[in-house]
Amino acid sequence: QRKDITELAQKFLSTIYRTEQRFGQNYVIDVLRGSKVQKVLNNRHEDLSVYGIGKELSKPQWKMIGDRLLELELIQVSGEYGSLVLTSQARSVLKSEESVDIRAVNFNISKKGSSSSKKSRSAPPKYNFDEAIFESLRALRLEIATETEMPAYVIFDNKTLQAMAYFLPNNKDKFLKVNGVGEVKYEKYGEQFLALINTLRADDFQEPIQ
Structure with missing residues (x-):
């Protein structure tokens, strides 16, 4: 079974772009999750529109998304410091012309230390929409x-x-x-x-x- 992660992929790609394609995967994930690590603050990346837009996922989940984007050649590693850069194919995903999916069984990872009761309280409402x-x-x-x-x-x-x-x-x-x-x-x-x-x-x- 596959899980559509197009919207999450767009967030990841946008964060790479907004941080000027100068940083590696761990840094991109820190920005996505709204981390207050000193390097992010020193670069004033807490002021970016993408800062903290990925708080709903754990670091391992974002790493899976990053690895999937590398696998699909939507991003690539560049330079001696391992910076992530967008490829020409990334544009079609950012414009929602192409979708991205991942194996659902691999992606279903709970955040470390979260309890079932905590998850049920914080879960978004499910709407019975048309x-x-x-x-x-x-x-x-x-x-x-x-x-x-x-x-x-x-x-x-x-x-x-x-x-x-x-x-x-x-x-x-x-x-x-x-x-x-x-x-x-x-x-x-x-x-x-x-x-x-x-x-x-x-x-x-x-x-x-x-």
């Missing part, structure tokens, strides 16, 4: 990503789109209550997503409690 609506939202996200030449996850990640597909917010106030949406993203993309949602929302839709 798959067709979710795919329509993904299509709009891809269209915007292509036009703006930005990774799709920067616009809205899959969890946020799933929440949209479940709650189907039909005005600004409701849209801003969706986890992962803020004023800045609303100003950039809100009207486009609201317009689409209002075409998909049935007249007799019963709003779930938010």
Whole structure:
């Protein structure tokens, strides 16, 4: 069984790019996980937009993703210090034109020291959303990503789109209550997503409690 890690791969690739392709895998992972190690702070990389965007995964999981990207030749090791650099193939993944997967059995690693009760409390909500609506939202996200030449996850990640597909917010106030949406993203993309949602929302839709 395979697990789609395209969004995670985009985060990894973006972090390599934002750190100017000058650092090795361990450093890239430190930035992704929001580490406060001195080297990251000295380089002021805590100010980057990618700093801490990968806190949800453990170091071993990010290392697996890095190894997978190397295997697919989306990145390569360069120079005597082992810096990671993007290859020409990476662009198609960043633009969501190609996907990346990994063997699910290999990727299912729990964070060190986490208990089952802790995981259940911190687990994100699972929404019983309409798959067709979710795919329509993904299509709009891809269209915007292509036009703006930005990774799709920067616009809205899959969890946020799933929440949209479940709650189907039909005005600004409701849209801003969706986890992962803020004023800045609303100003950039809100009207486009609201317009689409209002075409998909049935007249007799019963709003779930938010």
